[in-house]
Amino acid sequence: MSNQQITPALCDWIVEQARAGHRPEAVLEAMKSSGWREDIALEALETVLSGMVEEHAQGPGLSPPNRVPELLLAGSSPRVWAHDREVSILMSMREPRVVVFGNLLADEECDEMVELADQRLARSHTVDTSTGDSEVNAARTSDGMFFSRGEHLVCERLEARLAALVQWPLENGEGLQVLRYRPGAEYKPHYDYFDPVQPGTPSILKRGGQRVATIVTYLNTPTRGGATTFPDVGLEIAPLKGHAVFFSYDRPHPTTRTLHGGAPVLEGEKWVATKWLRVGRFD
Ligand code: PD2
Ligand code: ZN
Numbered sequence: 001m002s003n004q005q006i007t008p009a010l011c012d013w014i015v016e017q018a019r020a021g022h023r024p025e026a027v028l029e030a031m032k033s034s035g036w037r038e039d040i041a042l043e044a045l046e047t048v049l050s051g052m053v054e055e056h057a058q059g060p061g062l063s064p065p066n067r068v069p070e071l072l073l074a075g076s077s078p079r080v081w082a083h084d085r086e087v088s089i090l091m092s093m094r095e096p097r098v099v100v101f102g103n104l105l106a107d108e109e110c111d112e113m114v115e116l117a118d119q120r121l122a123r124s125h126t127v128d129t130s131t132g133d134s135e136v137n138a139a140r141t142s143d144g145m146f147f148s149r150g151e152h153l154v155c156e157r158l159e160a161r162l163a164a165l166v167q168w169p170l171e172n173g174e175g176l177q178v179l180r181y182r183p184g185a186e187y188k189p190h191y192d193y194f195d196p197v198q199p200g201t202p203s204i205l206k207r208g209g210q211r212v213a214t215i216v217t218y219l220n221t222p223t224r225g226g227a228t229t230f231p232d233v234g235l236e237i238a239p240l241k242g243h244a245v246f247f248s249y250d251r252p253h254p255t256t257r258t259l260h261g262g263a264p265v266l267e268g269e270k271w272v273a274t275k276w277l278r279v280g281r282f283d
Contacts, residue, residue: 086103141185
């Protein structure tokens, strides 16, 4: 072959071969037998395949990371003042960013929230990102409801504490969602951000932009089961009344390692209040 140039057409062909599952050695052999010099073929293969690996790791066309909620002076003290209450920092992890809070809510505040939510429970919905609508989802067998922001004094207090704890505007938070899991109910592992490749996502993002953090507050202590799990890092947070788990994700991508789920409740009920934080105002 006289023209030994690495052209876009050659690169596309290599990508096609790799996507079809052909091993690099086989693609190299195929190139050599159609007349490519071994050094040129190797260079083309290396360039294309390393680009594919990087794209896979970071996600195609990834936008720059978002600013995310974070604790003030993280790690410097086991207790922090959050609006009107001293909250304990029980555990913190860097990657994924996960922090467990103790004493976020008093027992009476948890009970009040459960009582207020109980009257309005319905089978949980999740957002269907292919349409932007909400739908009943088999991966989430809990019952749930949403409070609007500041709907009751107890919601207002929790929201103010969370805003102070993670230094994020109260207006960027969605209303609190309360979930009740009965024995056997679970929430299969998922990401809380909206998948950018789904067709319904742009419409969801018009109100407040992407989600960048989640705080799950435990409103009771189930007798057995119901941990919040992070399968990518083998982490399990035990659900304890008044405690909460915070995690943030600076981009809507699995590299944040924020895959998480609610393990099945084995005995008793589990009640949680989830707050999702958006990058912008959620009006
Ligand atoms: O209840 C939980 O532990 C849990 C687990 C995963 C809640 C959520 N996700 C959520 O509300 O997003
Ligand atoms: Zn979740």
